[in-house]
Amino acid sequence: MARDPIDPVELVALGAAGVTVVGGLGAAVAFARDSSPQLQGGLLGVAFLAFALALGLWAVRAMPGGTAVEEREPLASAPADRRAAVAGFERGERVLGRRGVLISMLGLGAATIGGALLVPIRALGPNPGRKLLRTPWRRGRRLVTDDGRPIRPEDLAVDGVLTVFPEGDQSPGDAQTLLIRLPDGVDRPRAGRQGWSVQGCVAYSKVCTHAGCPVGLYEADSRRLVCPCHQSLFEVTDGARPSFGPATRSLPQLPLGLDEDGHLVARGDFSDPVGPGWWGLSS
Amino acid sequence: MTDRPRHRLATRRLAEAVDERVGGARFVREALGKVFPDHFSFMLGEVALYCFVVLVVTGTFLCFFFEPSQRTVTYDGSYAPLQGQQVSAAYDSAVRLSWDVRAGLLVRQVHHWAALVFLAAIVVHLARIFFTGAFRKPRDLNWIVGVTLLVAAIGNGFAGYSLADDLLSGTGLRIMFSIVESVPFVGDTAAFWIFGGEYPADDIIGRLFVVHILVLPALIAALIGVHLALVVRQKHTQFPGPGRTEENVVGTHLWPAYAAKSISLLLAVVGVLLLLGGLVQINPIWIYGPYDPAAVTTAAQPDWYMGWLEGALRLFPAWELRAFGHTVPNQFFPAVLMPGLTFALLYAWPFLERRATGDHEVHHLLDSPRDRPVRTAIGATALTFYGVLFVAGSQDVLAVELGVSVNGLTWVLRVLVLVLPIVVGLLVHRWCRDLARGDAAEAEAEAELAIDERAPRRVSASR
Numbered sequence A: 001m002a003r004d005p006i007d008p009v010e011l012v013a014l015g016a017a018g019v020t021v022v023g024g025l026g027a028a029v030a031f032a033r034d035s036s037p038q039l040q041g042g043l044l045g046v047a048f049l050a051f052a053l054a055l056g057l058w059a060v061r062a063m064p065g066g067t068a069v070e071e072r073e074p075l076a077s078a079p080a081d082r083r084a085a086v087a088g089f090e091r092g093e094r095v096l097g098r099r100g101v102l103i104s105m106l107g108l109g110a111a112t113i114g115g116a117l118l119v120p121i122r123a124l125g126p127n128p129g130r131k132l133l134r135t136p137w138r139r140g141r142r143l144v145t146d147d148g149r150p151i152r153p154e155d156l157a158v159d160g161v162l163t164v165f166p167e168g169d170q171s172p173g174d175a176q177t178l179l180i181r182l183p184d185g186v187d188r189p190r191a192g193r194q195g196w197s198v199q200g201c202v203a204y205s206k207v208c209t210h211a212g213c214p215v216g217l218y219e220a221d222s223r224r225l226v227c228p229c230h231q232s233l234f235e236v237t238d239g240a241r242p243s244f245g246p247a248t249r250s251l252p253q254l255p256l257g258l259d260e261d262g263h264l265v266a267r268g269d270f271s272d273p274v275g276p277g278w279w280g281l282s283s
Numbered sequence B: 001m002t003d004r005p006r007h008r009l010a011t012r013r014l015a016e017a018v019d020e021r022v023g024g025a026r027f028v029r030e031a032l033g034k035v036f037p038d039h040f041s042f043m044l045g046e047v048a049l050y051c052f053v054v055l056v057v058t059g060t061f062l063c064f065f066f067e068p069s070q071r072t073v074t075y076d077g078s079y080a081p082l083q084g085q086q087v088s089a090a091y092d093s094a095v096r097l098s099w100d101v102r103a104g105l106l107v108r109q110v111h112h113w114a115a116l117v118f119l120a121a122i123v124v125h126l127a128r129i130f131f132t133g134a135f136r137k138p139r140d141l142n143w144i145v146g147v148t149l150l151v152a153a154i155g156n157g158f159a160g161y162s163l164a165d166d167l168l169s170g171t172g173l174r175i176m177f178s179i180v181e182s183v184p185f186v187g188d189t190a191a192f193w194i195f196g197g198e199y200p201a202d203d204i205i206g207r208l209f210v211v212h213i214l215v216l217p218a219l220i221a222a223l224i225g226v227h228l229a230l231v232v233r234q235k236h237t238q239f240p241g242p243g244r245t246e247e248n249v250v251g252t253h254l255w256p257a258y259a260a261k262s263i264s265l266l267l268a269v270v271g272v273l274l275l276l277g278g279l280v281q282i283n284p285i286w287i288y289g290p291y292d293p294a295a296v297t298t299a300a301q302p303d304w305y306m307g308w309l310e311g312a313l314r315l316f317p318a319w320e321l322r323a324f325g326h327t328v329p330n331q332f333f334p335a336v337l338m339p340g341l342t343f344a345l346l347y348a349w350p351f352l353e354r355r356a357t358g359d360h361e362v363h364h365l366l367d368s369p370r371d372r373p374v375r376t377a378i379g380a381t382a383l384t385f386y387g388v389l390f391v392a393g394s395q396d397v398l399a400v401e402l403g404v405s406v407n408g409l410t411w412v413l414r415v416l417v418l419v420l421p422i423v424v425g426l427l428v429h430r431w432c433r434d435l436a437r438g439d440a441a442e443a444e445a446e447a448e449l450a451i452d453e454r455a456p457r458r459v460s461a462s463r
């Protein structure tokens, strides 16, 4: 039998199939030797792409398309079929309809079962209760670093900043607090909050009032806190009032005092509920 | 060669055995002869489908090693900088997957890249359906399935991204808690129940894991089944052209030509994802470090498909509703209301358009976008709006790159997000009109030249 003349496209396809074999073998070795992901992914990826090329070329060359025609049949049912379906359903409906009271009772039964099955959802978690309104800070509780060391005001340089927690509860939830030491005379405390700072040290909640990210960037020259998540700015010398970005509420302030050893302590909980707003927050 | 006794082939005998028991030869004949229109834009949905296949295969491998738990463990794997640190079991196992499991990093990275490409393919596919009017009756039904697939895919992407419990994903979960919390009446309770308590609670990773590997993938697989079944039943749409009518489909038979092309596409998608996963690093969680609710991240960005929400949260001004001792907090508007409206409008679009145009007909021939200036302009407006939001999602990085202030750039973007979509919409509308007018003039000229040719020429209706 006479063979067809060699088609250059099929030759390329054949070459690509060869690359697939080489790539596949290479990938097997790369996996076996626990090589880098670059080598593993590169070899296996090339094997797949070469396979795709070979098959694609073959399809384009040897499997012409684009001219097949298929007729569409109407999607909707023929009227007679539709009528027959409706009639069949109505026959059954009439049978069921004769027991109206039973049907109502069964419906009620289904609803009760459904309701009962919803109750276990309650197991998912506790209700908020007053948890969103309070933090573990209490009068007399010492401020400590994340490794539990108590702090004296002098430990902080002027314009220094430290993340602190209530002693004995260093889990970084709603109690995380920023302690900032301001130079003398720059702080303008809110009415009623005179005396909440100690030797220039002020403390504000570290939980952003926008969406709860830790407000961790302190710009010492402008004395602003920046939230890294959506770029809200808080004016530290002005009660941590939000001055830009989406945050609407000031960071709550923690009243500070000193214990007999000269360590910083809280003199109560924050001035306001900590963190983002929710329906139950009254202002 | 052809006289080989075919009936002795094992596959043939198997097929006969099945047919004797359940029938189905007719179904197979019809399936093999199914006609697929040839247009590159019809492959977008297939790319999405093949990405899902890759996600399931790579995800299953990840499941063998990943431990979805927030229990504290001491990391002692081979990545030196983390050795001895107290981290969650989830983070520990994800870092081990990357450093100590054979092929683990490749599979993790391919999984992540597949998720990104999956969502990109879905979104571009949706745009194709929108701009060509493929969503019109009878395919309005499948449009609803498709939008649900988009929602489920975004949800599964976010859930997966959150599993590794690294600094970035933890920050994302913190924001998600606040978003759930913001819903009026039920938000705080819902957030406590979902997370298992006040933030940071210990249950969320285990729960997201179940959602990520079972609930949403099962939903997505089922919806893909319905989606494709509807395509088979209703057949494909096609662009107008010679020989193509509302009553037929012109293209390529499934067997063998289209099957070969489509398998070739599957292999190409896998190949590209392998190259991306092998060569382009993604989500290096060992560099980000374990999640610590008090630690700061700068330049934190979510996966691209969450960028529009991130941007909305950043641009929405410092405003919230407070009345009668209650608060509808700021984050509710950009992160609950805006996406809620977005998906509501997406679901409703076929019905809104039908009401506006009064067109209740069945359509199988596609529109050219230029012939529907109003729809095309609305689509362009929407894309611009979400595009600006997406850019705003990294406004801090952008400000540094451009050497401008973050605040200034934020203001520019706040204006742009309102103005630019309208400008683009108006321009696109004009442009469609001009193009359609050009088409009409051309058709007229051709018609004059070919005045006595009977066959109708390609005509573009302008409206």
Ligand code: HEM
Pocket (backbone or CB within 6 Å): B052, B055, B056, B058, B059, B060, B062, B063, B066, B094, B097, B108, B111, B112, B115, B118, B153, B156, B157, B159, B160, B161, B162, B163, B164, B212, B213, B216, B217, B220, B282, B283
């Ligand atoms: C529907 C599509 C899916 C999407 C969009 C998706 C997306 C993601 C993403 C973005 C990640 C983070 C990866 C990283 O660490 O960088 C992830 C992690 C993960 N996914 Fe998926 N996924 C999907 C389906 C699946 C399926 C079907 C499974 C299992 C059968 C699975 C199992 C996992 C596991 C175990 C992880 C955690 C491992 C790790 O973070 O390293 N995923 N997923």
Ligand code: FES
Pocket (backbone or CB within 6 Å): A208, A209, A210, A211, A212, A213, A227, A228, A229, A230, A231, A232, A245, A246, A247
């Ligand atoms: S969480 Fe701080 S600005 Fe959004």
